[in-house]
Amino acid sequence: MxxxxxxxxxxxxxxxxxxxxxxxxxxxxxxxxxxxxxxxxxxxxPELPISVNKFTQQELVQIAMNHLKKEAPSSKKWLIKLPNSRENILSVTWSHVRKDKATAMGGHGGGRGKRTTHIINPHTKEIVKPRRTGxxxxxxxxxxxxxxxxxxxxxxxxxxxxxxxxxxxxxxxxxxxxxxxxxxxxxxxxxxxxxxxxxxxxxxxxxxxxxxxxxxxxxxxxxxxxxxxxxxxxxxxxxxxxxxxxxxPREKAIKIQGIKEPLASIEQMRKNAEAYFGSPIKSISIINQGDSSAIVNFTRENSTLFSSEKADKVYFSGIDGKMIENQSPNRxxxxxxxxxxxxxxxxxxxxxxxxxxxxxxxxxxxxxxxxxxxxxxxxxxxKQKDTLGFKLVDNLNMVTIAGLPIAVAVYFWANRLIPIDVPKRAMQEADAMFIAWLAVSVFVFSVNSRKMWVVLFYLSATLYALLPISNFFLTGRHLAITIAQGDWTLVWMDLMLFFTGLAFWYTGHKVQKKISS
Amino acid sequence: MSITLGNKWLMSIRVLTAVIIGYGLTVLYTVAISKTLMILGLTKVNATVSMQLLSFLIYSIVVMWVFSVASLRKLWLHITYSMIISLVLIYLINMGLQ
Known part of the structure; x- marks a missing residue:
């Protein structure tokens, strides 16, 4: 049995x-x-400013607040995202809340007003407009x-x-x-x-x-x-x-009082939040901005596994800057x-x-x-080498295992090669990925031979290994610059792409020996 | 061997049983167990969500069971039994909870 x-x-x-x-x-x-x-x-x-992390959080918050005050003084919802160990970006987002809808403490609700996001270069205090990409x-x-x-x-x-x-x-x-x-x-x-x-x-x-x-x-x-x-x-x-x-259970909404009041010192709240978390701040959202009901909400950079746990968020009254209890309901x-x-x-x-x-x-x-x-x-x-089912599985294996990495590499190449200002650019990058995958399928099914494993692996190797090198000609964000500036995210990305290329070359080499023996 | 690979019809019936009837069984079991948990003092929301979370494990076990029972007749008999038992259990608990 x-x-x-x-x-x-x-x-x-x-x-x-x-x-x-x-x-x-x-x-x-x-x-x-x-x-x-x-x-x-x-x-x-690659248009993003390099080494934003040389600024202190205090300076960055100040820059972001000035930008919001200038660009969106009447908006009721502000969001500031600070650069962190993973993202080298300072950005602000605001939206215009529909009057009849109130916003909850965590920033949820409030109707879906038009949202605008600006990425700011803290060196120049100007807006950065990176290429549109998924x-x-x-x-x-x-x-x-x-x-x-x-x-x-x-x-x-x-x-x-x-x-x-x-x-x-x-x-x-x-x-x-x-x-x-x-x-x-x-x-x-x-x-x-x-x-x-x-x-x-x-x-x-x-x-x-x-x-x-x-x-x-x-x-x-x-x-x-x-x-x-x-x-x-x-x-x-x-x-x-x-x-x-x-x-x-949803958070309770906070009604806009309609009484104008200025915001208390964000810097003081930021310091208190930092002390409370014992780690840097990841984002700041200001709800009911400019109103007497304003609330400021900080999230920490190193979130815990229990991500919705209250330990990851802290709230302040926007008027007197005092810490207030998190009233979001327990799940x-x-x-x-x-x-x-x-x-x-x-x-x-x-x-x-x-x-x-x-x-x-x-x-x-x-x-x-x-x-x-x-x-x-x-x-x-x-036993089944010549059956239709076997051929189908064998070819689909090649298309998927060796072909998908090519499609992803083409997605990266499309990011570099599609002109900056074409409409729906981000969509076109994805289209390029799937067109490449389709092309690989047509190729594999028409050649119908295991030798395609080798061809595809070598193609992958070439596409990946050349990506970091292409940065010298296409973006100016090449290894010489990124290492000099200490932008380790980009350094690692380029190294990993190159290493991926090497790994595919090695795999292709191995498979070639196996097939010819 | 419990499964005759040669017989495509029997195999298709088994696959359909596993996928569709198996899903139905899983729903019945999760409802029956969550109602039992409610009697034992768990709140409705906790009983429901935890059984929903466990449903994927239950579904997997049901599917594996469908493929491991040797005769289809025996399989269908077992399915009918367990459906009746869960339905009666759900009915009784519903009466009790009202």
């Missing part, structure tokens, strides 16, 4: 994983890049809502189905290997057959298994209300609004459990080391999927 159970689990593992394996590869790759989305965005906006954020968003499809109706469900299959793939994988998991983990058979692929698959799976389980499960937890609405509907007699209100414990899961998934709390660990775990997950997909073909190539 046990044997047949393992066999049926093995069947499920194979087919559940294969079905959307290529999509899962896409989700894992773009999601992994998402851990450095801000760094990628910064790289994709940046790293676009890659990050693709991993949970795809592209070209409606995120709410289509993207979310497709990604949900893929995540469910991933979860089943993980659990069945554990069951298959349960008894021999430790033994397999320490086994590395270097012979050039199925076994070395299996070992690679098991190694990448087991090494980051807690991460794989956490990331898959917490990914599902984000949209638990979309995926499992019937449970709520049954318990709340079909009243979804009542359920949402209980599960996510129910189960909602908090979900918050912790989603917090773990996003990794906002992670410092630079934890962030790299997240990134490397994501890379391992991507490798796990890639090796799994290759194993499917390796197991069947002796």
């Amino acid at each position: 046990k044997d047949t159970f393992t066999k049926s689990m093995s069947w499920l593992h194979t087919w559940a994983s294969l079905l959307l394996g290529w999509l899962l590869f896409f989700i894992f790759l773009t999601g992994t890049l998402g851990y450095f989305q801000k760094e990628i965005t910064q790289w994709m906006k 940046g790293g954020g676009l890659l990050y968003r693709m991993h949970y809502r795809l592209h070209y499809v409606n995120a709410r109706t289509v993207g979310r469900y497709i990604v949900g189905i893929a995540s469910m299959l991933m979860l089943i793939g993980l659990i069945t994988g554990i069951i298959i290997h349960l008894r021999k998991i430790l033994k397999d983990f320490f086994t590395f058979r270097q012979d050039r057959n199925l076994h070395s692929w299996l070992d690679g698959h098991i190694f990448t799976s087991v090494l980051a298994l807690p991460f794989h389980l956490m990331i898959t499960y917490s990914g599902l937890a984000f949209f638990v209300f979309t995926y499992m609405p019937l449970t709520a509907l049954a318990n709340y007699d079909g009243d979804m609004r009542n359920y949402i209100q209980e599960a996510f 129910p414990k189960a909602t908090r459990a979900r918050d912790i899961l989603t917090g773990l998934h996003r990794g906002d709390f992670a410092n630079i080391y934890a962030r790299w660990l997240y990134f490397l775990s994501g890379v391992l997950g991507t490798f796990m999927i890639a090796t799994g997909l290759v194993i499917w073909t390796k197991k069947r190539e002796a």
Whole structure:
């Protein structure tokens, strides 16, 4: 019985994983890049001023406040984002709140007035207008809502189905290997057959298994209300609004009094907030600005894992500058459990080391999927090599595993090569990425040979390795400048791109030797 | 082996059972368990959200179970039983809670 159970689990593992394996590869790759989305965005906006971090927070807040007073004196909602260890940007945002709508302490609500954001160069105090790009954020968003499809109706469900299959793939994988998991983990058979692929698959799976389980499960937890609405509907007699209100209690809105009063000293509040957090400030929002009901809200740079926890925010009365109690309602414990899961998934709390660990775990997950997909073909190539299904899987593997990195590289190149002032520029960058991917597919399916692995890997290598070099000609933000100025985000980005190029060259070289032998 | 790979029809039935009936079962179980938790003193919102969060694990187990039962007849019998049991449980708790 046990044997047949393992066999049926093995069947499920194979087919559940294969079905959307290529999509899962896409989700894992773009999601992994998402851990450095801000760094990628910064790289994709070379017009941003360099070394903003030489200013103190006091100076930056002063510059931002002066800008807001000049540009938006009548706006009721101001937001200042300060540069931090990940983002070298000083920006201000304001919006005009509709009169009948009040805004909550945290800055929510208030109707959706027109929002304007200015990035300020603190050296010149002028507005910076970087090129329009989706940046790293676009890659990050693709991993949970795809592209070209409606995120709410289509993207979310497709990604949900893929995540469910991933979860089943993980659990069945554990069951298959349960008894021999430790033994397999320490086994590395270097012979050039199925076994070395299996070992690679098991190694990448087991090494980051807690991460794989956490990331898959917490990914599902984000949209638990979309995926499992019937449970709520049954318990709340079909009243979804009542359920949402209980599960996510909203902050109370603060009415605008209509009495004009000037703001107390922001600098004093900033100092108090900094002392309260024991760490620098990340953002400041001023709600009901210019009114006697004004409230100033600070968030800290190093957020905790419990990101919605009150420890990450502090409030001051805008009139007398005194700290006031956070009146936002407590979320129910189960909602908090979900918050912790989603917090773990996003990794906002992670410092630079934890962030790299997240990134490397994501890379391992991507490798796990890639090796799994290759194993499917390796197991069947002796018997089914000429069947249509085999060819399809084999080619799709090439298109996805070797082709998607090319598409991402093309996205970066498009960022450099599309003229600055064309309309819908950010969209065109994404279009370039998917056109490149489509071109790779057409190429792979028409050539129909395993030699394409090598071609694609070498193409990837070239595209990535040349990106840092292109900066010498296209942006002026090249390594000589960024190292001299100490802009380590850009230095690391260029180095990582070059290293990625080298890694693809090495992979191509290895595969070439394997195919020709 | 429990699954006859050769028979595509039986396999399709099993896949559909796992995906659709499995989802239905998962919903029934989460409702039944969350209602039980409410009797045990958990608030409605906590019982609902925590069972929603656990639903993905339950769904996975249900799917794996659907693929591990050897005969389809036995599988359907079990499904019918557990549906009836959860429905009766939900009904009884609803009566009790009113």
